[in-house]
Amino acid sequence: MTTHRIRGLAALLLASSLAVGAVQAASGDRQADPLDSPRWGDMRKEFFPAKARVVFDSRVKVSAPLTAENALNVPVSVDAGALPDATEVLVFADFNPITRIVRFRPEGAHPGLGFRIKLQQSTPVRAAVKTRDGVWHVGGTWVNTTGGGCTLPSAGSASPEWQKRLGEVSSRVWERKEGGERIRLRIIHPEDTGLAAGVPAFYIQELKLTDEQGAPLLHIEGFEPLAENPVFSVDIPAARTAAGYRVSGRDNNGNAISAVIEK
Amino acid sequence: MSILSRASRSVIALFTLSWALLLAAADMDYGLQPVAIADGTWVLVGRSEDFSTANGGNIVNTGFIVTPAGVLVIDSGPSRAYGEQLKRAIARITDRPVTLVVNTHHHPDHFLGNQAFAPETLAALPGTINGIHTEGGAFNDNMYRLAGDWMAGTEPVAPAKQLTAGPLDLGGHHLELIALDGHTGADLAIFDRSTGVLFAGDLVFNDRAPTTPHANLAAWQKALDRLEGLGFKQLVPGHGPVARDTAPLRQTRAWLSWLDANLRQAAEDGLDMTEVLAIQPPAEFRRLAVVEAEYRRSVGQLYPAYEQQALSRSGRNAR
Numbered sequence: 001m002t003t004h005r006i007r008g009l010a011a012l013l014l015a016s017s018l019a020v021g022a023v024q025a026a027s028g029d030r031q032a033d034p035l036d037s038p039r040w041g042d043m044r045k046e047f048f049p050a051k052a053r054v055v056f057d058s059r060v061k062v063s064a065p066l067t068a069e070n071a072l073n074v075p076v077s078v079d080a081g082a083l084p085d086a087t088e089v090l091v092f093a094d095f096n097p098i099t100r101i102v103r104f105r106p107e108g109a110h111p112g113l114g115f116r117i118k119l120q121q122s123t124p125v126r127a128a129v130k131t132r133d134g135v136w137h138v139g140g141t142w143v144n145t146t147g148g149g150c151t152l153p154s155a156g157s158a159s160p161e162w163q164k165r166l167g168e169v170s171s172r173v174w175e176r177k178e179g180g181e182r183i184r185l186r187i188i189h190p191e192d193t194g195l196a197a198g199v200p201a202f203y204i205q206e207l208k209l210t211d212e213q214g215a216p217l218l219h220i221e222g223f224e225p226l227a228e229n230p231v232f233s234v235d236i237p238a239a240r241t242a243a244g245y246r247v248s249g250r251d252n253n254g255n256a257i258s259a260v261i262e263k
Numbered sequence: 264m265s266i267l268s269r270a271s272r273s274v275i276a277l278f279t280l281s282w283a284l285l286l287a288a289a290d291m292d293y294g295l296q297p298v299a300i301a302d303g304t305w306v307l308v309g310r311s312e313d314f315s316t317a318n319g320g321n322i323v324n325t326g327f328i329v330t331p332a333g334v335l336v337i338d339s340g341p342s343r344a345y346g347e348q349l350k351r352a353i354a355r356i357t358d359r360p361v362t363l364v365v366n367t368h369h370h371p372d373h374f375l376g377n378q379a380f381a382p383e384t385l386a387a388l389p390g391t392i393n394g395i396h397t398e399g400g401a402f403n404d405n406m407y408r409l410a411g412d413w414m415a416g417t418e419p420v421a422p423a424k425q426l427t428a429g430p431l432d433l434g435g436h437h438l439e440l441i442a443l444d445g446h447t448g449a450d451l452a453i454f455d456r457s458t459g460v461l462f463a464g465d466l467v468f469n470d471r472a473p474t475t476p477h478a479n480l481a482a483w484q485k486a487l488d489r490l491e492g493l494g495f496k497q498l499v500p501g502h503g504p505v506a507r508d509t510a511p512l513r514q515t516r517a518w519l520s521w522l523d524a525n526l527r528q529a530a531e532d533g534l535d536m537t538e539v540l541a542i543q544p545p546a547e548f549r550r551l552a553v554v555e556a557e558y559r560r561s562v563g564q565l566y567p568a569y570e571q572q573a574l575s576r577s578g579r580n581a582r
Binding site for chain 1: 405408409532533535536537538540541556559560563564567570571573574575
């Protein structure tokens with residue numbers, strides 16, 4: 001290899017990095033990805049309009065284990081409570097075969113959610129929080145895993161007993177020391193991704209949490225990577241606590257989910 | 264010019280690294296050194312670590328008892344290479360044949376060396392044999408990911424011979440086979456009444472945090488009570504150094520008891536799994552090897568059941 005050719009290569013690399021810089025400047029993003037993921041550019045294009053303002057913001061807290069031993073059941077908590085007025089939260093994982101995990105709108109509930117996901121390999125897990133001014137605030141963390149979580153069939157897909165319990169909800173409400181209440185709920189559902197051979201995608205697409213009067217608290221749009229028999233943790237601020245709550249929704253096959261959450 | 268020289272340096276470095284890796288691969292020597300702890304009784308103590316490409320999976324204790332009627336091997340190690348090296352280590356000490364190889368339970372570091380031994384010598388509890396049949400393949404795949412080249416040629420081999428609990432006399436050693444459960448669904452402990460040595464398998468860990476992928480914490484603590492009542496002189500744990508007292512047994516019980524209480528309380532308090540992971544184990548357990556990693560794994564393995572128990576008390580399906 002000659003010096004000349006290497007210089008040519010260097011020039012080409014320099015030119016292409018300038019081009020990338022130009023695209024970023026045009027879209028209004030000036031920050032480097034704090035998670036340094038080669039997929040960030042793709043995520044930016046896929047999930048946000050070119051003209052949208054997207055900023056990395058450490059006020060968006062994403063908690064997940066640095067090393068996830070079980071790729072089928074990786075716990076993640078998102079908390080956007082430090083932002084003044086979060087209207088929508090999108091959670092995604094750069095390197096998952098299905099990147100979108102869950103989208104939720106706090107409509108009275110605290111702007112946060114605890115849930116569990118399936119990961120196929122080590123990846124950043126991010127939450128993008130849209131505030132009322134239209135700006136997207138992105139926080140996230142790396143999760144290392146040996147992976148394979150998305151291409152395995154669920155245990156439930158093979159069990160007739162579980163099919164009978166499909167959509168069954170168990171739940172409980174706690175008073176929080178900080179004030180307000182915490183609702184935890186678990187729904188029996190295989191949450192199949194469609195990536196395991198011969199097992200079609202089968203997952204919860206929509207959940208609405210309301211108080212017993214039907215006033216909305218939280219809207220959840222679910223995607224394939226949510227873990228089997230998903231468990232959610234939701235906090236309700238003191239001003240919105242109620243005598244009881246309801247959850248309703250459906251999966252992608254139209255099966256209804258409906259339950260009363262009693263105290 | 265400076266670009267060229269930097270590039271050539273990288274190329275040279277890469278070649279050197281590849282050769283170093285190849286040479287390391289050619290020398291998969293566990294350096295097994297059996298230590299005599301009692302009459303005819305030898306132990307090979309593994310490292311108090313997680314599985315890695317550096318240790319080749321040798322994080323486990325194996326042992327053997329040499330008798331005039333032949334050699335009893337207790338656990339065969341994490342790989343075919345380990346099994347073969349264990350067999351050679353035995354042959355350096357005695358020319359008596361290996362007549363019985365028992366697997367204390369179905370975890371990969373305790374049976375993946377089975378290939379090195381004659382199939383008719385392999386034996387285990389029925390639950391262990393079933394476990395190897397159903398999960399052995401997945402364990403083996405996972406070990407290739409965790410330990411790499413050390414696993415070359417390793418395939419899971421399930422024993423055909425079923426062991427039953429009770430006395431077993433072997434060349435003058437009065438052994439007691441004790442069938443328990445709790446670490447897995449079938450855990451075998453072997454008590455040699457002639458020497459007072461108890462091989463406890465993974466029911467006992469010493470100065471290393473216990474693993475719990477198949478654990479039933481209540482059954483496990485009951486099993487420890489049974490072992491404590493045996494009046495052994497020496498205790499060979501599944502992981503960690505050999506002991507002359509019941510300290511490792513009490514340490515294991517204390518950890519399981521804390522883990523159980525902590526997870527129950529967390530579920531009763533409505534904690535999300537990420538919040539449970541953030542809990543620090545108490546100071547008395549901080550000196551246990553790999554305690555952070557094992558706590559994290561145990562939360563993932565065990566918390567969903569505690570959580571479900573806590574959640575089941577309320578919620579009514581409207582349909």
